[in-house]
Amino acid sequence: MKPDWRDGYHTALAYPALFHRELTPAWLAATASALGYRAPDLSAPYTWCELGCGPGLGALVTAAANPAGQFHAVDFDPAAIAHARALADEAAIANAHFLHAGFAELAEADDTALPPLDFIVLHGVLSWISPANRRAVLRIVARWLKPGGIACLAYMSQPGGAPMMALQRLLRRCADISADTAAGLETGGILLRALRDGGAGQFAVVRGLGLQLDHMAAQPPGYLAHEFLGAHWEPLHVADMLAALADIGCGFLGSATPQENIDAVSIPAQSLPVIAAIEDPALRETAKDIARNQSLRRDIYQRAPHPLAAAEHRAALEALSFVALPGAPRKGGLRFETRVGPVDGPAAMFSPLLAALADGKPRRFRELMTLPDYAGRGGLLNQASQMLLWAGYLHPASPAADAAPARALNRALWRRTAAGREHEYGWIAAPAIGSGLPATRGAMLAAHALRQNPALQGKALFEAVAASPRGEETDAAALTAFERETLPAWRRLGAL
Numbered sequence: 001m002k003p004d005w006r007d008g009y010h011t012a013l014a015y016p017a018l019f020h021r022e023l024t025p026a027w028l029a030a031t032a033s034a035l036g037y038r039a040p041d042l043s044a045p046y047t048w049c050e051l052g053c054g055p056g057l058g059a060l061v062t063a064a065a066n067p068a069g070q071f072h073a074v075d076f077d078p079a080a081i082a083h084a085r086a087l088a089d090e091a092a093i094a095n096a097h098f099l100h101a102g103f104a105e106l107a108e109a110d111d112t113a114l115p116p117l118d119f120i121v122l123h124g125v126l127s128w129i130s131p132a133n134r135r136a137v138l139r140i141v142a143r144w145l146k147p148g149g150i151a152c153l154a155y156m157s158q159p160g161g162a163p164m165m166a167l168q169r170l171l172r173r174c175a176d177i178s179a180d181t182a183a184g185l186e187t188g189g190i191l192l193r194a195l196r197d198g199g200a201g202q203f204a205v206v207r208g209l210g211l212q213l214d215h216m217a218a219q220p221p222g223y224l225a226h227e228f229l230g231a232h233w234e235p236l237h238v239a240d241m242l243a244a245l246a247d248i249g250c251g252f253l254g255s256a257t258p259q260e261n262i263d264a265v266s267i268p269a270q271s272l273p274v275i276a277a278i279e280d281p282a283l284r285e286t287a288k289d290i291a292r293n294q295s296l297r298r299d300i301y302q303r304a305p306h307p308l309a310a311a312e313h314r315a316a317l318e319a320l321s322f323v324a325l326p327g328a329p330r331k332g333g334l335r336f337e338t339r340v341g342p343v344d345g346p347a348a349m350f351s352p353l354l355a356a357l358a359d360g361k362p363r364r365f366r367e368l369m370t371l372p373d374y375a376g377r378g379g380l381l382n383q384a385s386q387m388l389l390w391a392g393y394l395h396p397a398s399p400a401a402d403a404a405p406a407r408a409l410n411r412a413l414w415r416r417t418a419a420g421r422e423h424e425y426g427w428i429a430a431p432a433i434g435s436g437l438p439a440t441r442g443a444m445l446a447a448h449a450l451r452q453n454p455a456l457q458g459k460a461l462f463e464a465v466a467a468s469p470r471g472e473e474t475d476a477a478a479l480t481a482f483e484r485e486t487l488p489a490w491r492r493l494g495a496l
Contacts, residue, residue: 007102007130008231011077012181013222017057017423019436020154021395022256022298023050023121024062025069026434028150030389030396031300033316034382035254035261038306040118040150042068042434043399047117049073049144051137052125056084056098057425061436063096064409064429067402070095072114076102083423087416091409103129103136107143117144120151123298127156128230142248147304152256153241160295161235163206167192167213168228175229182221185229189217220424238289238297239282251305252281256298258386260288265336265343265387267291292339317378318366321397322385323433324357326489328393331355336391348373349384354393360492362397362432398434403494406431410495414448417441420470431494442474443482447496450487457483 021027025048029039040046046069053059053073063071073096075081081100088096099106099113106113120141126134141151156164171188178184196203196210203210216224242252254261263272271291278284288294308316331354333347352373356363365381368374374381388394406429413425425444427436439447442465449456449464456464462479465471490496 010225010229013225015054015226016222017055017425019058019061019427020123021435023152024435025119026396026398028152030320031256036308036313037253038308047115048119049117051122055080060093060096061427061429064093064405065431066434067405072097074099074101091412093405103133107136107139114144116146118146118149120145123154130232138244138248145303148306149303151301154298156235157294157297158235158237160293163209168233171228181225185221185224238285242282245301250301250303253300253302256300259390262383265338268340320365321362322394323362323397325395326486329354330358353384395433401431403431414444417444418448418468428495442478445471446482
């Protein structure tokens with residue numbers, strides 16, 4: 001009998017359309033450069049592949065925002081791949097290619113199934129699939145990742161994910177005994193909240209677990225089903241991952257979450273001397289995970305790692321370019337809410353950088369280095385920029401690119417949102433940063449209305465959005481903020 005292609009993975013509810021900035025080429029190349037490694041050259045043709053792409057939004061936004069690259073995406077769910085291909089065809093995104101295959105099938109496929117790859121990325125999937133499929137993922141990386149290529153593997157991790165194991169089993173059991181998966185998830189959530197509110201010991205002992213439960217309650221059923229209902233659900237240990245990647249010639253560079261590459265703001269101060277004394281990389285990362293109570297890792301690995309000499313590292317940093325994102329403050333002191341609690345960032349460290357980028361134009365690192373506050377202090381500027389990237393205030397800027405594909409995809413996303421199609425997309429493509437920008441339903445509906453009638457503004461725009469099939473919950477104040485702040489930023493970043 002042919003094995004079940006699902007292999008214990010939940011498929012009753014469709015996976016939501018998600019985008020992760022940390023998986024994009026610009027983000028990964030900039031982070032690798034900041035860490036002191038030679039990144040793939042994004043000014044030359046390059047290739048990228050997402051394993052477990054779901055309905056394809058992440059791959060499509062990334063492809064549309066980076067027309068110089070070739071983007072491949074793989075999923076075993078035929079409905080997800082059909083959705084991705086249909087959206088790619090609708091928007092005429094010619095550099096996005098979708099492959100319907102399971103990981104085990106792809107790992108044994110002909111060499112021509114994929115081209116040699118500069119980037120291989122996945123998010124969450126490793127924690128949800130069987131050990132056999134995890135080994136297949138490693139075979140895929142071993143076969144197709146180029147020397148010098150980057151793999152970004154995001155997964156639920158120990159020890160922070162361990163307290164969720166009992167909650168996951170309870171949710172899975174509730175779904176199993178219910179005739180309807182979504183109803184079973186709702187029943188499980190109600191039961192868990194009742195246990196928490198009734199003083200259940202696990203919630204009393206594990207600080208923050210109740211807040212995680214509240215976060216879960218805000219997620220759609222499709223997200224919860226894929227996140228928690230798989231038969232092979234497992235938070236992984238970083239030492240095991242480092243060893244498995246080392247076996248296929250990939251070395252650990254750091255985290256795609258920039259804040260986690262700065263120990264001073266991601267590890268409790270009392271633990272810093274202990275961790276600084278650890279020489280073994282796997283032991284050190286394990287200790288860091290314990291210090292942070294890490295529940296999600298976004299590891300960056302490089303095939304045949306290429307560390308940069310000091311002069312090369314400086315040159316790579318100086319070539320980086322940054323741009324401010326919508327909502328970025330114009331000056332600070334700032335307070336960052338980190339895994340180890342609030343961290344205050346002094347104004348002297350951040351204000352000059354924020355002020356230099358406040359006009360919305362990209363600035364190169366070498367130009368920012370000429371500011372008096374950073375002269376001769378490249379390390380300080382590097383840390384400041386990495387913290388602002390993590391906080392969502394800055395983004396690496398991309399070389400000038402044809403904005404037409406991004407705008408075509410965005411129009412398709414706006415149309416589908418207005419038509420009430422099956423997915424809440426929540427992101428649009430922005431070629432100036434080679435990435436995506438978050439977009440509320442109201443913003444998507446407003447952009448669609450403006451596409452049909454560019455003269456709309458103020459009350460007329462609000463009325464047009466409110467009258468649309470999905471615009472009944474439009475907030476007037478939010479739409480005013482969209483017109484005043486978001487719309488100009490979208491234009492500046494090439495989204496429309």
